[in-house]
Amino acid sequence: MHPSPHTSIRRSKRRAIEELSDSQDNNHPCTITRQRRRNRGNMINPARKLNSDKVHSYLEKLWLDFPEDKKSSFTHLDPLWYTLYSSDAHKEKVLNWIKKKDIFSRKYVVFPIVQWGHWSVLIFCHFGESLGSKFKTPCILLLDSLEKADHSKQLEPVIRKFVFDIYRNFERTEDKRLLRKMPFLVPKVPQQRDNEGCGFFALYYIKLFVENAPESFSISNGYPYFMKKDWFNSEGLDDFCKTLDSSHK
Numbered sequence: 001m002h003p004s005p006h007t008s009i010r011r012s013k014r015r016a017i018e019e020l021s022d023s024q025d026n027n028h029p030c031t032i033t034r035q036r037r038r039n040r041g042n043m044i045n046p047a048r049k050l051n052s053d054k055v056h057s058y059l060e061k062l063w064l065d066f067p068e069d070k071k072s073s074f075t076h077l078d079p080l081w082y083t084l085y086s087s088d089a090h091k092e093k094v095l096n097w098i099k100k101k102d103i104f105s106r107k108y109v110v111f112p113i114v115q116w117g118h119w120s121v122l123i124f125c126h127f128g129e130s131l132g133s134k135f136k137t138p139c140i141l142l143l144d145s146l147e148k149a150d151h152s153k154q155l156e157p158v159i160r161k162f163v164f165d166i167y168r169n170f171e172r173t174e175d176k177r178l179l180r181k182m183p184f185l186v187p188k189v190p191q192q193r194d195n196e197g198c199g200f201f202a203l204y205y206i207k208l209f210v211e212n213a214p215e216s217f218s219i220s221n222g223y224p225y226f227m228k229k230d231w232f233n234s235e236g237l238d239d240f241c242k243t244l245d246s247s248h249k
Helices: 007-022 033-038 052-065 069-072 081-086 091-099 151-169 176-180 198-212 234-247
Strands: 072-076 108-115 118-125 139-143
Touching: 007 139, 033 176, 052 081, 052 108, 069 072, 072 091, 072 198, 081 091, 081 108, 091 151, 108 198, 118 151, 139 151, 139 198
Parallel strands: 072 108
Antiparallel strands: 108 118, 118 139
């Protein structure tokens, strides 16, 4: 009798957590050996979907290609951290790793996450600004290539708790009532037409957002900016995927 897919994912998650625990401690953010990253790649691996290892590897390659002025305004978080945050045993470790990224000094923080076997992208905007700012609006973006599955309503409470914990761990003094009301935005972005392309969409969202993000993100003047249904076409996505493949051969 074969184990169910959910059982296999839980087992793989436990293996990933054990491997990560061996390779990190409370004083050092993600320093995982290449071998351990290869091992953790089995976490989510349906046919032809990108697993967490591939997403992280491609993201690192994308980041190297961005100009320095972009790197100074942006940072990114390891995709595995969101999964580990859901474990009580690793929650505080993840928050401490994020603290070392100094995200409140960056305009934007991009964070590919996987939930229920589906990739989407979180973007934290202007977390270092006043919560009442109309010109540099602290907010949370969720870019999802499968909106019809209605992931955002299920994810929002978890993500809000995650953000609240980040502020708490940084010992920020923002009004908790305002923090709980931080805008949670889900732009109408291009959608996948199959059940396998979410990882590539997530990476392409990141690439185009980093390249085109406004100097100051405001929900009262400009939103959703370029993040619309016609943001890009299938040909642009196909070319991007070919570039990813060629860079890893």
